[in-house]
Amino acid sequence: MSQVPVPRLARGIVVVVLAGFASVYVLAGSPLAIVAFGLQLVYVLRSLRRFRGPWLLVVQALVGYAATLGFGTSVGILGFLGGSLLLTPAWPLAPLVAVSAAVVGPADPAISMVLIALVIYGLTRLTDRVDEMYAARLALALAAAAEERLRIATGLSDGLGRGLAAIADGVRSVVDRPERTSVVDQAVDRPERTSVVDQAVDRPERTSVVDQAVDRPERVAETLGEVVATARRSLADARNAAAGYRATSLAPEMTTARAMLTAAAIETETRVGHSEPLGPAGALLAAVLREVVTEAVRQNTATTCVIETTTADGTVRLRVTHDGARTAEDEGLADLTRQLGAAGGSLTTGLSAEGRLTVDAVLPEGPAEAAEDPGAYRLSVALLAAVLVGFSIKALLFVPASLMVPAAACLAVIVVMQLRSINGRHMLALALLALLVYLPIPVFGRAWLGAAGFLAGPILLAFPWSVAWPLVGCVMASVAVSAVLLGLPVPLTVNFTASTLVTGLVVYGLLKLAQLVRELQEARQALARAAVVEERLRAARDLHDLLGHSLAAILLKCELARRLDPARARAELTDVLAMTEKAEGDLRVISGARPTLSLAAEAESARSVLAAAGIQVELGLAHAELSAEVENVLGTVLREAVTNVLRHSSARHCAITTVVEDGVVRLRVRNDGVRSSEGRPGSAGIGNLTTRLAALDGRLGTERDDDWFELTAQAPSSMHMVG
Template identity: 80%
Template sequence: MPRSDAGGGVSQVPVPRLARAIVVVVLAGLTSVYLLAGSPLAIVAFGLQLVYVLRSLRRFRRPWLLILQALVGYAATLGFGTSVGLLGFLGGSLLLTPAWPLAPLVAVSAAVVGPADPAISMVLVALVVYGLTRLTDRVEEMHAARLAMALAAAAEERLRIATGLSDGLGRGLTAIATGVRSVMDRPEGSVEILGEVVGTARGFLADARNAAAGYRATSLVPEMTTARAMLTAAAIKAETRVGHSEPLGPAGALLASVLREVVTEAVRQNTARTCVIETTTADGMVRLRVSHDGARTVEDEGLADLARQLSQAGGRLTTGLSAEGWLAVDAVLPESPAEATEDPGAYRLSVALLTAVLVGFSIKALLFVPANLVVPAAACLAVIVIMQIRWISGRHMGALALLVLLAYLPIPVFGRAWLGSAGFLAGPVLLAFPWAVAWPLVGCVMASVAVSAVLLGLPLPLTVNFTASTLVTGLVVYGLLELARLVKELQEVRQALARSAVVEERLRAARDLHDLLGHSMAAILLKCELARRLDPARARAELEDVLVMAEKAEADLRVVSGGRPAMSLAEEGESARSVLAAADIEVELDFAHEELSPEVENVLGTVLREAVTNVLRHSSARYCLITTVVEESVVRLRVRNDGVRSSGGRPGSAGIGNLTTRLAVLDGGLGTVREDGWFELTAQVPSFSPVG
């Protein structure tokens, strides 16, 4: 039978199949009790019950099925003297259908026909049948809907992003286009209006970058990717080990700042040859450790400020030497609590059913306890019930040892009434150990019950009944506990998938804001600044370019809001030539590629935009060469400029990490070379890469 391991992780068996297998085994265990009592019709009742459990038989769920179950149940109990507990199959089936009001009538008939003990068994069997079947249905629903929930969360986040960007950045673009048209229509006030346009463009660019940083702040992994790219570009071997779960929320933003500061300083000092970046989580804290074999001390005002921020957030930042003599920077912060968005109804149902069944079994036991011992017996059973319910969230050997004592020590006091309590031990044993260990232990528990029954002088049929009931009770407890755990686990999985989908959507928006809209706004700002310095005739030509760029930026904004990008590498090349020429940079454009897939056009167009933006922002270039070449179905884009600044500047950018991520999706890669005052960025990707 498929099962979860002792640590709670599910085996290779799919969760819905595991849940159905648990129900079938438990129902088979219940059936075995009536078979041992000499009722072959119990097999028929079991087969009919499977219609409500197995997906392949659900087409037979019809009103006539309930009639057939009733005929079998009452024929067995009234015609062949089978225990009325068998009617629990009928009662459970009624509870699963619109005919559920008839279930209490079946319970009443069981109480009329049989004594109290079997009548209680009938109610318990009905609850077990209903509860296990409903929980299995819920497990299947939650498992099937987990991806749909993630997609819905992503769509909701995309809509929220689109609304926010439209309200803020969209209005800024409209203001820029309106201002430029005013200058073109009324040249006499151009200087003042252009000044306002430049101010708007500068603010717009800052807003776009802040928005991108805000979307990235929920996740530390992209910053680790960027750091790795920066280190590799500086010829520093980088190792990253991710030991945390995303998203980290505010904690991720602070840790990303620490990582950025340490890596930037390591690249600036240029003394390290290897750098290790790792994250771990323990006891509600997330830890970032950055260590390298470069400088042995850190004198960085940025880190001192970050240390204060971490302290205010309940964390700490320390620096020192590792055992290997490397400089190590450790940042520790409390994990941001995850938002609980899942409906807990199914989990509460499982706990309520488990409680009802445990209480029912306890009442059955108390029926055979002498009146003067009812109170202490009830107290012991209450402890057992509470421990069983707590087992949903953990399996502890200490608690298991206590259950052993509660199962065996009271037997000399309470006699045969206490033999059934061994079933409360069998269930947790099945949960606590792997099958290879659990089943022999359960066999030992059953054997101990048989021995105890013999020592108490019970007749053979009663001894067999108690022994079999131990296994059945254990299976029922195991089934309810395991299904409760599966429901809770699926809730957590759904929440994790939804959070991951939201994080991915935010990171996508951050990449597009930085790579697409950021470039467009930098180009608009440059053109507007240039127009302010030119005569009206030449300025008009530049402003016409600004209007074209504003339209392009509006298209970029739609992409950031969730639209599909559609770039042309050739058009991006001409745009790059125009923007760089406006900055007095000579451009040589040599494209040797032919037809490319749309995905490749998009990603290489994005790479070219980022490369041009970095030439404008981070270099003093006077010449830039942009080329493409296709070799063995691989297209390579190279952007080379002669404007490398001194190593004292801040190297790298979030764009490098973004581009690395985009290219990796298409099985591509990014490389950088810096030598003799020249900087070259190379991106390569299969020319007809499919979407990853």
């Protein structure tokens, strides 16, 4: 798209076309055409809209008829009035103006009047639609993101939501008397009533509920085993979902596939014919490509492979062909076939007699396709066709009857080629158009001089203006020379020369606006797809940073409870219920709710989880009240840091500290027992945290010293989110 804002560019094109119309009548000796041009701008420029009203039409009528009846100007100037009437509720009067033009003037200028009215109406309406589409592009993106958020929430609720509910129910089912489980539930759901649990511990007669659970170790072990299995599955589901949401682009998977095939000595060719980002379609197609390539490498019989993507009619197609298949059946593709079908696509496989397997996957490009508004584009094409036909009729008025058929055939070819120009620059078509413009001049004479304008318009569209305008000047000069050679009088020669430029501007304006409308539709769809991708990446970050931590902590606590004595197991069971409630809150955040984390609460939770893992914790919080945005992000950073300590180290000591200096809060997490560089810079977790801190104008730092690792996050202590 142009660097100039699209609405401004569209209105600039209309102003230039109107100026071209007015210049023809100014050259013919009618200064009132300047007034007609100025009045018409009220309908084009938004800053002048306040001057619109019935009085403006009256003034335009006075100017138009004064020019034609008082000063002998061509009736074509009434096209300004006709176009304005079509733009207002008084549009039924426009045909009357056309009739008056036909009565006052000859057919040629009367047709010009109708064409000018149509062009003014069409271009002005198109610019209004461009304004509306441009203004609605963000709303479309927000709607697409909201729809994707709802889809994500539904999917997570059906999967992870049920898993969390099963974990909570499993822990509660340890108690033999369900009606008494409300004691624990109330303590978890209502923190202010945690004394109920304390009373159960301090007063033996109240401990029967928990005692019944811990006095039956075989049942506790069995139930906690089920809970552990559910937590492990849920954690794996969360990580897989996060990976799936991140896989919104097919291009990286194609690069990986090529590297895998090349490493396996398989000659590989990739043909990329799609645009990124693909959004949800990218994840499914990446999964298909991954499965096919993995199977080809596993069989180790292929020698060549072709990976190709194409887009057409709102769909994206992935085709993978290789010569190493023994059969067209692939169990791994069965589930993907169902997933593509559910997403509105298809997946087919075929095996040739030569043993070449072809896997064809087709999916809709994205949810924004349904939001496309073809009305404006169709209007622009229809208007262009009507104007081209009108100009052609004008030319045929001066063609002898004996030459009417070949002239009409040539003009029909020119009209079709003009309509094809909407789809881009075609040099071969432009060369053919030039031949159709110049070769018939000796045959059709002056009637064919007006066709040069059909060449000037595509030239302006096909070349940079530094090249196009000199070429248009050459076309105008050629028309002037041809008119002189045909013996036309000077006024008529000037008229044909100026009309070449005006016709070229009209054709250029209609073609360009049609392109702008289409490009704006594509840009809106791309913006909506990008919003969907961003929503999926947000969900992936939250799944990894929030729910992943909670599920890992639940898994750790349940594993610990299985190895503890009854008294200590009781406390762990209560913690698991609290953590489950916390995880359910995390799930709501991932589904779109705004997170409300507390850095202090997260630090205490980190101390509990690390201590349960046998890690000595040093906690030193020296920060005062922070803004909600900073609390949320630093709380998430702390969660990820603690998760990495548990997963990627054999730590025995961990220090968590905060300090505020010069309006900047710094969180440090330092631990020993570093085993490898996993989970360090470059991992998904570190990348997520960097993104979150960048939104606060903060930054993330890491440092490693022998077996010690330190993560530092800093951000302004009090601010609003940026962006």
